[in-house]
Amino acid sequence: MDMHQAKRIEIVIEKPMEGRLAKALSSAGVTGYSVVPVRGGSGRSGPWTREGEIGRSGMVMFICLIRPDRLDALLEAAFAVVERHIGVVSVTDAMVLRAERF
Amino acid sequence: MDMHQAKRIEIVIEKPMEGRLAKALSSAGVTGYSVVPVRGGSGRSGPWTREGEIGRSGMVMFICLIRPDRLDALLEAAFAVVERHIGVVSVTDAMVLRAERF
Amino acid sequence: MDMHQAKRIEIVIEKPMEGRLAKALSSAGVTGYSVVPVRGGSGRSGPWTREGEIGRSGMVMFICLIRPDRLDALLEAAFAVVERHIGVVSVTDAMVLRAERF
Amino acid sequence: MSEILSLAGANLISPIILSFALGLAAAMARSDLSIPEAVAKGMSIYLLFAIGFKGGASVAAHGIDATLLLAVGAGIVLSFGLPFIAFALLRVLTGLSGLDAAAVAAHYGSISIVTFVAATSVLEGRAIDAEGYMVAVAAAMEAPAILSALWLVARSGTAGRMEPGLMREILLNGSIVLLVGSFVIGMVTGEAGLAEIAPFIVSPFKGVLCLFLLDMGLVAGRGLRQSRGVLGLGAVAFGIAMPLVGSVIGLGMGMAIGLSAGGIVLLMVLAASASYIAVPAAMRVALPEANPAIYLTLSLGVTFPFNLTLGIPLYVAMATMMTGG
Amino acid sequence: MSEILSLAGANLISPIILSFALGLAAAMARSDLSIPEAVAKGMSIYLLFAIGFKGGASVAAHGIDATLLLAVGAGIVLSFGLPFIAFALLRVLTGLSGLDAAAVAAHYGSISIVTFVAATSVLEGRAIDAEGYMVAVAAAMEAPAILSALWLVARSGTAGRMEPGLMREILLNGSIVLLVGSFVIGMVTGEAGLAEIAPFIVSPFKGVLCLFLLDMGLVAGRGLRQSRGVLGLGAVAFGIAMPLVGSVIGLGMGMAIGLSAGGIVLLMVLAASASYIAVPAAMRVALPEANPAIYLTLSLGVTFPFNLTLGIPLYVAMATMMTGG
Amino acid sequence: MSEILSLAGANLISPIILSFALGLAAAMARSDLSIPEAVAKGMSIYLLFAIGFKGGASVAAHGIDATLLLAVGAGIVLSFGLPFIAFALLRVLTGLSGLDAAAVAAHYGSISIVTFVAATSVLEGRAIDAEGYMVAVAAAMEAPAILSALWLVARSGTAGRMEPGLMREILLNGSIVLLVGSFVIGMVTGEAGLAEIAPFIVSPFKGVLCLFLLDMGLVAGRGLRQSRGVLGLGAVAFGIAMPLVGSVIGLGMGMAIGLSAGGIVLLMVLAASASYIAVPAAMRVALPEANPAIYLTLSLGVTFPFNLTLGIPLYVAMATMMTGG
Numbered sequence A, B, C: 001m002d003m004h005q006a007k008r009i010e011i012v013i014e015k016p017m018e019g020r021l022a023k024a025l026s027s028a029g030v031t032g033y034s035v036v037p038v039r040g041g042s043g044r045s046g047p048w049t050r051e052g053e054i055g056r057s058g059m060v061m062f063i064c065l066i067r068p069d070r071l072d073a074l075l076e077a078a079f080a081v082v083e084r085h086i087g088v089v090s091v092t093d094a095m096v097l098r099a100e101r102f
Numbered sequence D, E, F: 001m002s003e004i005l006s007l008a009g010a011n012l013i014s015p016i017i018l019s020f021a022l023g024l025a026a027a028m029a030r031s032d033l034s035i036p037e038a039v040a041k042g043m044s045i046y047l048l049f050a051i052g053f054k055g056g057a058s059v060a061a062h063g064i065d066a067t068l069l070l071a072v073g074a075g076i077v078l079s080f081g082l083p084f085i086a087f088a089l090l091r092v093l094t095g096l097s098g099l100d101a102a103a104v105a106a107h108y109g110s111i112s113i114v115t116f117v118a119a120t121s122v123l124e125g126r127a128i129d130a131e132g133y134m135v136a137v138a139a140a141m142e143a144p145a146i147l148s149a150l151w152l153v154a155r156s157g158t159a160g161r162m163e164p165g166l167m168r169e170i171l172l173n174g175s176i177v178l179l180v181g182s183f184v185i186g187m188v189t190g191e192a193g194l195a196e197i198a199p200f201i202v203s204p205f206k207g208v209l210c211l212f213l214l215d216m217g218l219v220a221g222r223g224l225r226q227s228r229g230v231l232g233l234g235a236v237a238f239g240i241a242m243p244l245v246g247s248v249i250g251l252g253m254g255m256a257i258g259l260s261a262g263g264i265v266l267l268m269v270l271a272a273s274a275s276y277i278a279v280p281a282a283m284r285v286a287l288p289e290a291n292p293a294i295y296l297t298l299s300l301g302v303t304f305p306f307n308l309t310l311g312i313p314l315y316v317a318m319a320t321m322m323t324g325g
């Protein structure tokens, strides 16, 4: 299999900020991401869960695979959104199939 | 803690292909995987969300930890399914507890 | 961007054990984690899905970013809970923004 | 003519249509109004169960009509045949590739069960009876069109292939199984069974349909907003012409096999409507290279609203006129 | 005998049973028909709330019977005691390990609330009254069996241990809390309260039960398909013999404490039914080494359908015969 | 006085209040009882759709009252103005920072639609009519308070800023769109439309409200348990004083513009209630540094239960006394 270097960025962010992060990513030229639901968790502000909730509360997780050379642009865009908000950003080295997609 | 080398494979694939990927993985002798829902995302075909949808649309994410020497077999099986379809395959180095499980 | 070394721990565990793992993590001083739903999967005990289920069956995934020096404490705490149960624990190297949060 | 317009007008200000319009408007205006996937799916299961059961109970009450088999046969013929007409029309009206045209054609041979349900609701409102087994005809029409589309693609030499297992998947598709299953349950338990659960499947039915159409409006509106520019004028014209063509063929076949006026309307609606659930999923498996934005926007964004608002009253008017009702 | 058969026959063609059969068949045929987890859980909450509330309202209407405490006591004794009988039977009929046998035994001491609900529905259909507080007996029987199973395991020296917090978790289990809570609400607000919400918890109840049983059929069918070969003939025999044994003991206790014919049927059903929600979760915590495929398949795949189809009419026949109804 | 108490007593033992109490108690006791997010959201959509539709149908039946515009205007003034009063009261009663106080103030200027629904239910129970368009007033009051809060923060020189797009987001908020949209649908389709879907939006309404309040009790109880110690005595006092202040102002304005007794009660309830859905989300975007535990616990854990149990009967008593009803 022909594998290519990539970065995997994972951003956990509050749901009300989801649209803003999506917009920031696309402005930064990020070509693709997937959003995974987060059922609950815990942080400095204590534990939480989405059970029974109805509003735009809770958090979501963006997962984004990109070419390594575009990492900085992505992080800057993400950081501008996350900055004043709670949320977690992490980056992992990864290999991807079909590099032309990233 | 006794940790062992492993590979973590993450495959985002269209929901209608979920059953075929599962079958391909088990044919390739992959012993375990977990499937995580994907709420939405964006790619070359634009943004999407599962809100309000009722059919087998959208995507799911397979997460699969395996012994490094079995990576190629898995990737080949996965690629045969993903090939003509939209979908993203990435591989990360990981360490696992309880290697006998993989 | 100012990035810092971290470890990303991913624990797939049975839902009935979710509360116990959360408690063990917080006793071990783990400051933050997110819980992601798992829709289904496969392992030595065969394939499963959450479709149509109503009880506390199935599995959930804890994702936890921590400072590398706290990895052992976390793994010990997690292992004490997972030990007799089915479940998968993996660790990946990662970089994080805003290290003061971990 | 003026009667058709007044019928259409009355249809347009029903809670059902207005709920769809509300969803459409909300999505277009980018409101965050949305219905959770699980709730939307739950409502669709409710609607399929209710419509199947009521159809079966009605067959139990009125006895199996000699035309049952004819009607099912007509449905299967329509589902196999309409894709060819759709394909030809698409080649004339649009510049779509053979692959995309075949994928679209599959949708128009198959059916939209919600359009069917909305039509049933309109018929009830006007006290026009229809054969209960039309539900079985609907189920029979879901799948055959997919085969025609694959054949169209194979003939053109492109990539489409019959994936192993796809046929079983299509025939045992959840909505077909639920529709046929609840039809059989309704037939077996009859009026007594219906009486037991009528407060669940009859009385609140229309209200649930409103919320479901609100959701469909939201999904359709979101699709229209995101795929602006995907459809040319020719494609939009197809999305309106095709249901008209289909309905006329349905009218002819319905009269030929001797359905009641209500049954004819329902056959017309089945012929005129386009799938947006079962067929899209099958297309993603069998023809992944076809562009989903095209077939989804056409089916859900153009043809569905057309049938819901203007089509159904028009088909009712045509059928009542032709049967001298 | 022939009457039992005709009762069973009538029971078998009810929408409720046929919905279960539809789900079972669909899952066996590997249809993709499925009900979202959230909807299934929503329906179970609805059913628990409705059944609890109606029980409480009925107690408010008829006054607290002197036998209430006796009935709850009998339920607790049954729940504690039945696992020992189940365990012994399993050792005779099957080759299951002590651990697996204990885990299975816990399920049979506890109860299946849906079987209880289905039985209530059958009683209503035949106009047989039952004590409203049988709902409280059901709640009381959920947990004790788990303790018996843990004791059985501890005695055999295997790994089972009383996890800290497990007892609180079991007793404050969502379904117990909801059942008891809505029972109390029904008792406090009485007939007036019931009248206010009857269009929600009474009229559509049976219809919701149909969809819920459709889901249970899907889950059971999926389980049966995946665990083919897990159960030997002996285990299957146990899955049918144990409810019969349980129901006879329930019959005896019900008569001894002076329940009405309907109340006796419900106590028999509680004794005969096996848990498939609360107990499995507790077993995953307390006895993780026990094989869930065994206890889930037995409880949901064998005993539940047996009770639903043949068991309930049999228990009704036995109870009416013994009470001379 | 004794009459208020007896009204409050009667209110307290309604299924609605007791369901809330059950949820609260279950969460406090750390039961795992919970309602899936999708089901909770589905119920909230149902309630908004039903209440909006019924309001619109009632306007269609009774004609548009001359006071409609006045009432909407009064609502907007209240929503803009109440945050200033709340802010001042908070500075007096608590040691909250300006930022936290402003965030809390925004919640109290906006409204809780479930409190409104519960009040409607109480009014119906006592056969007190209210203007159907009060639903529109509710919708109009959701958003303005947010602007006042942002202004309060900006004045104090802290970080709050008007995020681009926030205003559109707030005004096209799902609950506003659904409430206004279904209100319009109800107005357009009128009594005939209502009759078509009444078995869905009228008969089972109260029952759904019970389950929804069970969920709110669970969420509120969980919040209270987790944020123990977050609120000082002063904050709790504010959570009870502010609805009283708001209701009195609402009473005055309602009388001034000539609403009926029922309409006055609803305006009082709107003024007295605090948002816990739309405003929290807006605050997370606009004032992320404000502590959500404070405003959520106050709004959902203190003021909501107060209004539900004691507030509503008190407001009814006040309004009927002042209007000589």
Ligand SMILES: Nc1ncnc2c1ncn2[C@@H]1O[C@H](COP(=O)(O)O)[C@@H](O)[C@H]1O
Binding pocket: A012, A038, A040, A041, A042, A043, A044, A045, A046, A047, A048, A059, A086, A087, A088, C031, C032, C033, C034, C035, C063, C064, C065, C066, C101, C102
């Ligand atoms: N170290 C972490 N690893 C994973 N998720 C985290 C971590 N810290 C915070 N989170 C997530 O972010 C949310 C808010 O964190 P905080 O701002 O610390 O309260 C938490 O509730 C978690 O869902």
Ligand SMILES: Nc1ncnc2c1ncn2[C@@H]1O[C@H](COP(=O)(O)O)[C@@H](O)[C@H]1O
Binding pocket: A031, A032, A033, A034, A035, A063, A064, A065, A066, A101, A102, B012, B038, B040, B041, B042, B043, B044, B045, B046, B047, B048, B059, B086, B087, B088
């Ligand atoms: N780079 C990426 N990282 C994460 N997910 C992606 C990426 N690219 C595509 N996806 C997911 O795959 C879907 C289809 O991608 P595409 O084929 O590019 O439209 C997207 O909607 C995302 O959910």
Ligand SMILES: Nc1ncnc2c1ncn2[C@@H]1O[C@H](COP(=O)(O)O)[C@@H](O)[C@H]1O
Binding pocket: B031, B032, B033, B034, B035, B063, B064, B065, B066, B101, B102, C012, C038, C040, C041, C042, C043, C044, C045, C046, C047, C048, C059, C086, C087, C088
């Ligand atoms: N290698 C793996 N990678 C990812 N998830 C796994 C893996 N093995 C097991 N799992 C998950 O853990 C569950 C239980 O595994 P097992 O104990 O092997 O039956 C599976 O059903 C999966 O959801």
Ligand code: NA
Binding pocket: D082, D107, D108, D109, D110, D111, D112, D246, D270, D271, D272, D273, D274, D275
């Ligand atoms: Na068609």
Ligand code: NA
Binding pocket: E082, E107, E108, E109, E110, E111, E112, E246, E270, E271, E272, E273, E274, E275
């Ligand atoms: Na039992």
Ligand code: NA
Binding pocket: F082, F107, F108, F109, F110, F111, F112, F246, F270, F271, F272, F273, F274, F275
């Ligand atoms: Na207010």
